[in-house]
Amino acid sequence: MLKLTLTKIKKYGLLIFLCVLLLVKHLRYVLTNNMPPGPFPLPLVGNVLNIGFTDPLGSFQRIAERYGDVSTLYLGNNLCILLTGYESFKEAFVEQADIFTDRPYFPIIDKLSKGKGTDAEKQRCFALATLKYFGVGKKTLENSILQECRFLCDSIQTERGLSFNPQHLVTDAVANIICGLVFGHRFEYDDHKFHLMQEYLDDVFQLPISNWGRLYNQFPTLMSMVPGKHQTAFASMSKLKPFLQEEIIKHKEERDPEAEFTEENLIYCVVDLFGAGTETTSNTLRWALLFMVKYPEVQEKVQSEIDQVIGQIRQPLMDDRTNLPYTYAVLHEIKRFANIITFTPPRMANKDTTVGGRLISKGVMVLPLLKSILQDKNEYSTPYEFNPAHFLDENGKFLKKDNFIPFSIGKRLYPGEQLCFTFLPLEGRTLSLKGTIGVSSGPEPFQIRATR
Numbered sequence: 412m413l414k415l416t417l418t419k420i421k422k423y424g425l426l427i428f429l430c431v432l433l434l435v436k437h438l439r440y441v442l443t444n445n446m447p448p449g450p451f452p453l454p455l456v457g458n459v460l461n462i463g464f465t466d467p468l469g470s471f472q473r474i475a476e477r478y479g480d481v482s483t484l485y486l487g488n489n490l491c492i493l494l495t496g497y498e499s500f501k502e503a504f505v506e507q508a509d510i511f512t513d514r515p516y517f518p519i520i521d522k523l524s525k526g527k528g529t530d531a532e533k534q535r536c537f538a539l540a541t542l543k544y545f546g547v548g549k550k551t552l553e554n555s556i557l558q559e560c561r562f563l564c565d566s567i568q569t570e571r572g573l574s575f576n577p578q579h580l581v582t583d584a585v586a587n588i589i590c591g592l593v594f595g596h597r598f599e600y601d602d603h604k605f606h607l608m609q610e611y612l613d614d615v616f617q618l619p620i621s622n623w624g625r626l627y628n629q630f631p632t633l634m635s636m637v638p639g640k641h642q643t644a645f646a647s648m649s650k651l652k653p654f655l656q657e658e659i660i661k662h663k664e665e666r667d668p669e670a671e672f673t674e675e676n677l678i679y680c681v682v683d684l685f686g687a688g689t690e691t692t693s694n695t696l697r698w699a700l701l702f703m704v705k706y707p708e709v710q711e712k713v714q715s716e717i718d719q720v721i722g723q724i725r726q727p728l729m730d731d732r733t734n735l736p737y738t739y740a741v742l743h744e745i746k747r748f749a750n751i752i753t754f755t756p757p758r759m760a761n762k763d764t765t766v767g768g769r770l771i772s773k774g775v776m777v778l779p780l781l782k783s784i785l786q787d788k789n790e791y792s793t794p795y796e797f798n799p800a801h802f803l804d805e806n807g808k809f810l811k812k813d814n815f816i817p818f819s820i821g822k823r824l825y826p827g828e829q830l831c832f833t834f835l836p837l838e839g840r841t842l843s844l845k846g847t848i849g850v851s852s853g854p855e856p857f858q859i860r861a862t863r
Contacts, residue, residue, distance in 0.1 A: 447492065447769040449483030450474060457485030464622050468753050471780050481769040484778070487629040491776045494766065495783040497814040503766045503777070504758075504819065513759040515776040518631035519624045519641070523615060523648055524679050555591050557726050559584050564831055566600055567861045574837050574858045577700050578693075582609060585693040586685065593681055594658050608654050609689075614640075614647035616686050620753075655681050691751060691818075694853035698749040699742070701854045702797060704834045705842050709799060713738050714833070723831065736809040740802035746817040747785045748797045751851050755779045755819035779819060790814055797844075832861040 450461045462470045462484075471493060474482055480496035494503060503511050563584040567577075580600065586609055587597040598605035618624045623641040627634040634641060655678045703710040720734045721727050732739055758777045763770070771777065786794040790812065791801045804810045836842055837858055846852040 445770055446483045446490065446772070446775075447481045448478045449485075449493070450478070452485035455488065457487045457489070459487070462486075468782065471778075472782055475780060475783055479767070479769075480783075481767045481771070486625075486776075489629075489776065491778055492771055493778050493780060495780045496767075497784045497787065497816070499767050500779060500784065500816065500819070503771075504779075507764060507766075510760050510762060510764050511758045511777065513761050515757050515759050517619065517628050519619050519627045522627070522631070522635075522645065523618070525675075552588075552592075553729055555588055557728075559587050559591075559597070560726060562587070562597075562600070567832060568863075570861060572860055572862045574860055576856055576858055578697060578853075578856060579606075581696045581700070582689065582693040585696065586689045589685055589688045592688075593684055595662070604654065608651065611647035611651040611654075612682070612685050612689070614644045615651070615682065616690055618644040651682070652678055690853075691851045694751050694851050695746060695749070697854055698751065699745050700834055700859060701842060701844070701857060702741075702745055702748075704836045704859050705844065706797060707835075709741060709797075710834065713741055733809075736803065736807060737799065739809050740799045743802045743815060744797060744799045747791070747801065747815065749846065749852065749854075750782050750785055750817075751853075752781060752818055753852050755781065781816065781819065784814055784816060787814065832863060835860045835862065 450458050452458050453460065458474075461474065471484075474484065475493055475495040480494065480499040482493045484491045484493050494500065563580060566580050583598075583600045583605070586605075591597050618641055621640060623634075623639050623644075627641050656674070659674060659677060703713070716735055716737045717727065721731055727735075758779070759775065760771050760773055760777065762773050765771065788794055792798070793801075802810050802812065802815075837860065840858070842857055843855055845855050847855060
């Protein structure tokens with residue numbers, strides 16, 4: 412009995428010794444790695460307790476406020492640099508743009524793309540060239556948007572002033588513009604296959620930022636054997652491919668094959684185009700509708716300006732933008748206040764460098780957080796309130812702000828929308844301004860009424 416007890420003591424003693432040894436090694440690494448300041452990470456799980464699962468965006472914001480614009484986080488065992496503040500963004504992504512070109516590896520992206528993520532640069536170049544050819548930034552795209560606006564307005568009109576959720580109509584309209592560019596045709600709003608495609612795409616796009624996606628990135632082998640929403644997204648990607656292949660077959664006879672650009676590459680390129688073009692735009696429009704209903708005095712001013720400059724006979728054009736300073740300011744304030752893009756895609760430095768005097772080592776993931784820039788107290792008089800005056804000068808002219816970067820550094824133009832309705836709330840209902848967590852943040856589902 413005594414020998415058995417001594418054996419147990421030795422085993423437990425060895426286990427305790429190994430744990431202490433690992434803890435000391437972990438402490439030594441954390442305290443001597445010369446990285447920017449940040450919350451202390453626990454072994455294996457890192458800063459999971461600091462971030463949590465219910466409000467990761469708020470947690471990141473609080474960490475940035477405490478430790479500065481360049482701070483360190485551990486996502487599990489993976490070291491990560493949290494980057495906030497306009498000057499830090501400018502120093503990293505403009506002044507050192509050639510250094511921060513790489514993207515980190517994520518198992519979840521590799522799984523969804525079946526390893527085609529390595530061809531991302533080739534796909535991006537192809538996508539940009541194709542979009543440019545088919546009219547992005549040209550009148551041809553503007554005409555497609557205006558045409559789809561008519562279909563959207565007709566569908567809103569069929570609601571006859573009764574309550575409806577605008578989410579599907581707005582998403583259908585935006586997705587159809589992308590379909591016009593990618594497939595060469597649009598879909599009817601009641602097309603079952605069209606809605607299935609959007610459902611599959613939504614499953615895929617929401618996975619990387621979800622808790623299931625975060626768990627998969629940390630434990631890919633284990634999670635591949637566990638049921639959950641990640642498995643639903645993988646299945647949706649498989650179901651999406653035949654839909655896209657059917658469209659590719661229709662165009663194959665007229666297709667000019669690209670060197671080393673396979674049909675498989677093309678499928679993932681199309682998925683990327685829908686991801687980049689549909690969700691952010693449809694969420695922006697849904698926020699716009701929500702804010703117009705929530706702040707009727709703003710909606711009234713927008714309508715009044717449009718009536719004075721454009722009238723109610725023709726549709727608005729991009730050329731009208733300079734004559735619509737208040738409307739233009741409202742569109743900017745919608746993107747600022749809604750913080751539609753919670754995170755820009757993570758980057759990596761291709762060599763050791765510094766930002767804000769802090770070391771960023773080669774190969775370490777950099778996570779850019781936009782919220783602090785869009786809520787800068789030094790730039791916006793009421794950063795936590797919806798206030799179009801943030802983008803107007805004392806004469807009511809549109810005020811351009813250099814640090815307004817809702818899609819990160821780089822100019823992104825936003826097409827105007829046709830406001831030929833008055834949008835109203837349901838009687839006795841209070842609309843929430845709470846956003847959802849996703850690749851881009853949209854408002855929670857809401858009901859409104861639309862009257863001519």
